Amino acid sequence: MRAVITVIGKDRVGIIAGVSNILADSNVNILDITQTILQDVFTMIMLVDISKCNIHFHELSEKLENKGIELGLKIQIQHEDIFNSMHRI
Amino acid sequence: MLGPFEVFETIKMIQKENLDIRTITMGISLRDCSHPDIDISCRKVYDKITRYAEKLVITGENIEREYGIPIINKRISVTPIALIAESCESADYTKFAKAMDRAAQTVGVNFIGGYSSLVHKGYTTGDKRLITSIPEALSETKLVCSSVNVASTKAGINMDAVAEMGRVVKNAAQLTADSGALACAKLVVFANAVEDNPFMAGAFHGIGEPECVINVGVSGPGVVKCALEKVKGEDFGVVAETIKKTAFKITRMGQLVAQEASRRLNVPFGIVDLSLAPTPAIGDSVAHILEEMGLEKCGTHGTTAALALLNDAVKKGGVMASSYVGGLSGAFIPVSEDAGMIDAVISGALSLEKLEAMTCVCSVGLDMIVVPGDTSAETIAAIIADEAAIGVVNQKTTAVRIIPAPGRKIGDRVEFGGLLGSGPVMKVNSFSSSEFINRGGRIPAPLHSLKN
Numbered sequence: 001m002r003a004v005i006t007v008i009g010k011d012r013v014g015i016i017a018g019v020s021n022i023l024a025d026s027n028v029n030i031l032d033i034t035q036t037i038l039q040d041v042f043t044m045i046m047l048v049d050i051s052k053c054n055i056h057f058h059e060l061s062e063k064l065e066n067k068g069i070e071l072g073l074k075i076q077i078q079h080e081d082i083f084n085s086m087h088r089i
Numbered sequence: 090m091l092g093p094f095e096v097f098e099t100i101k102m103i104q105k106e107n108l109d110i111r112t113i114t115m116g117i118s119l120r121d122c123s124h125p126d127i128d129i130s131c132r133k134v135y136d137k138i139t140r141y142a143e144k145l146v147i148t149g150e151n152i153e154r155e156y157g158i159p160i161i162n163k164r165i166s167v168t169p170i171a172l173i174a175e176s177c178e179s180a181d182y183t184k185f186a187k188a189m190d191r192a193a194q195t196v197g198v199n200f201i202g203g204y205s206s207l208v209h210k211g212y213t214t215g216d217k218r219l220i221t222s223i224p225e226a227l228s229e230t231k232l233v234c235s236s237v238n239v240a241s242t243k244a245g246i247n248m249d250a251v252a253e254m255g256r257v258v259k260n261a262a263q264l265t266a267d268s269g270a271l272a273c274a275k276l277v278v279f280a281n282a283v284e285d286n287p288f289m290a291g292a293f294h295g296i297g298e299p300e301c302v303i304n305v306g307v308s309g310p311g312v313v314k315c316a317l318e319k320v321k322g323e324d325f326g327v328v329a330e331t332i333k334k335t336a337f338k339i340t341r342m343g344q345l346v347a348q349e350a351s352r353r354l355n356v357p358f359g360i361v362d363l364s365l366a367p368t369p370a371i372g373d374s375v376a377h378i379l380e381e382m383g384l385e386k387c388g389t390h391g392t393t394a395a396l397a398l399l400n401d402a403v404k405k406g407g408v409m410a411s412s413y414v415g416g417l418s419g420a421f422i423p424v425s426e427d428a429g430m431i432d433a434v435i436s437g438a439l440s441l442e443k444l445e446a447m448t449c450v451c452s453v454g455l456d457m458i459v460v461p462g463d464t465s466a467e468t469i470a471a472i473i474a475d476e477a478a479i480g481v482v483n484q485k486t487t488a489v490r491i492i493p494a495p496g497r498k499i500g501d502r503v504e505f506g507g508l509l510g511s512g513p514v515m516k517v518n519s520f521s522s523s524e525f526i527n528r529g530g531r532i533p534a535p536l537h538s539l540k541n
Contacts, residue, residue, distance in 0.1 A: 006096060036093055045096050058154050076100070078157035080091075085345040086338045087095040 001051045002031065002080040005064065009073030011042035018071055019046065022063050027054045042073075047080065103158055107311035107373040108339060110346045111366045112162040113149050114287035116294035116302040116359065117141050119168040119203075127179040131188035134173065138165060138192035138201070141301050141356075146197040148353045152346055160346065161308075161368075161508075165193060166292035167203035175215025182219050186226035186233045193232040200275075202292035204235040207282070210244040210531070220250075223257050227272035228264035234290035240280035240477035242484045246532040251477065254278045255470025255526065259493060262462070266495040269503035273492040274425075274457065278473050280480030280487045285360050286416045291453075291488055302359035303351045304416060307343035307407075309335075310365050311372040313399075317381045328382060329402045336363065336406030344411040362416030363407035364452055365399070367427035369510035375399075375420050376429025376439075387429055388439025396420060397450035417486055419452025425505060425512030426457055434513045441472075441515050449479050454487035459503050459512035462495040469493060471522035482535050 007015060016033070023030060028048050035044040053060060061077050068075030102108040122133035142165050149163040167189065174182045186204050193201040204226055206216040223235050237254060240246040258278075262270035277291040284295020287304035294302070316335040320327050343361040351358035367375045376387035379395040400419045408414050422444065424430045433439035441458065448454040454476045460469075473489045480487030494503045497514050504511045 004091070004096060006100060008097075008100075034093060038093065038097060043093060043097065045091075045093055047091075058151075061154065076157060079155050081345060082156040082158060082342070083091050083096055083099050085341045086099050087091060 001049070003048055003050050003077050004080050004083060005046040005048060005075065005077045007042070007044040007068070007073055007075050009042055009071070012071065015044065015071060015073065018067050019064065019075065022060070022067060023048060026060050026063070027052050028060070102309070102312045102338070106309070106315045107368070107370060108309045108342065109159040109161050110305060110343060111308040112164050112287050112306045113145070113160055113346065113350050114164045114166055114292055114304045114306065115142050115145050115354075115356065116166045116285065116298055116304060118294055118298065118300050119173045123173050123176040125176055125178050127174070127177040127181065127184055130173065130177055131184050134185060135188045135192045138167065138189070139195050142196040142198065144354060148350060152349050152353070156346070158342060158346065162200070163198050164287070164289060164292065165196070165198050165201045166287070166294045167201065168294050168296065169205035169207055170203060171206035171213070171215045171219040172296070174219060175213060180218045182222040183226045183229060186222075186230045189233050190230035198232070200232050200234050200289040202234040202236065202289050203294060204233050205237060205293040207238045208247055208250045209238050209241040210247060212250070220253060220257060223276060224260035224264050224272060227261055227275050234275045234292070236277040236279055236282065236291045236293060238279040238282040239473065240481050242281055242481050242538045243534055245534040246280070246474065246477045246481055248474065248526070248532055249529050251474045252467070252470045252526050252529060254473055255466035255468075258469050258491060259466045262493045262495055269497070269505060270492045270494045271505060274490065274505055274509050276490065278489045280477035281485060283416060283486055287362050288364065288366065288417060290490060298359070299357060301356045303347060303354065303356050304359040304362065305343050305347035305350070306362040306364060306366065306416065307339050308366045309339040310367050310375045310378055312339060313365065314372070314374070314378045314381050317378065325398065329398055332399060332402035333406035336403045337410045340407040340410035358413070360413045360415030361411040363403055363411070363414055363418040364416065365403055365420045367421060367423065368508055369426055369428055371428055374427045374429035375422055376427050376433055380429065386436055386438035387433040388443045392443060393446050393450055396422070396447050400451040417452040421453055421456065422447055422451060423456035423490070424458050424515070425510040426508060427510070431511065431513060434515060441517060445475060445479070448476060448487055449483060452486060454480070455489045455491060457490055457492070457509065457512060459492045459494050459497070459514045460517050461499060461514055462493055462497050464493045464517050465523070467521065467523040467526040468517060470526045472517070474526070478532075484537070
């Protein structure tokens, strides 16, 4: 099962490290990363494989959210299907 | 991989434009709960609802968390209670309302619909008892919603029922005078009621429905408005196209959630209802969509045309996005639940007469309309008759959810709280309709009902 992690906020040192540490600890594999500046805002999208994740989805979601708060960013994880269903036929 | 634009478009719709799934509604058949002893029957009703819907709320919450899309309401609709209660020897049907209320509280849903009766052609004994008990049932329960179908294109309009519903609405208002006649906000009078509507207060589980089913209602007026902001000044072809594309995306969310809920609960997926349902929150208003099309205030000349375009484009976009579309599927125009409609009434732009015209071209009808407390039962019945006529002749669903708030006058505002919002008291025509309503009988079905 795949999920999309989105990071929105001000660019700073350690964003990818912060997120990928949590993912490594939880046995989540990163499949793809894109990052860009959209309207002056740093945005990063990660496609991850959560099928072997060793914690519950909501725990992972909470850890990422807390990391976001720590770094002054908004970090969110959502099942990939929500984007696919809206944008792919 | 998905592009950043696509990912952030979805996130923006949810976070900034109030895109949400308005309701996951579980329809439950209670046809096996009849019993001559009313207490046994009520126990069966309670047991069945709590058994089937045990995991409804938690499943909804899990989907919400995993997909990152808010699911505002989890609700239940049941077989019209008049059909179940009819076998009971006792006539005190409020016991069923209380059993439904307890069951709803046990499973944690925020409304349960189906304290209902279908009398478009005539009454059975059970229908009579149920309708008489509605005011008491709604004033003594918190979560129960009631609906009565008084007309259909095939049967015509049951004017005896229309007259009685005028009195029932008044009684319900009196019994809940302290809370601004809140009971009336939980009571809908229908023409051509649909059997798979997931939205309250009018949801019930129709007799052609399966044992248990999941229906989903989407929302997203804010998303449509934001999309239209980007095509300012463009012609109506562009407007319609923009609404269609947006409705498609919104409905895809509904389809996904419906399928997922159905899979997790192991209950068949019924329909996605394409209605654009507003909330009192800023940025979630159907009136503001109409204003975005170029009307200074919702309710001015041109409003009906704008709404017709909106309603049609929503359906055209949505129907491609879902495998099964049903329910009411159109734009809702409840006054108290829509910040733009409230403003329009207060500023004098929107009248009851204009709302009636608008109901000819959108789903449902006169919804969440507060009128002065001294409005007579006959006038309320006549308002219901007018709406029913629009539904019957145009072969569409229409409904009336009207609130004659005791002691309130034009210019007052009645607070209901939550999704029900707050309603400004609207002016009604002061000339009498009593003689018309007191005739009774049935208005025959229109010629075009004879299609066979």
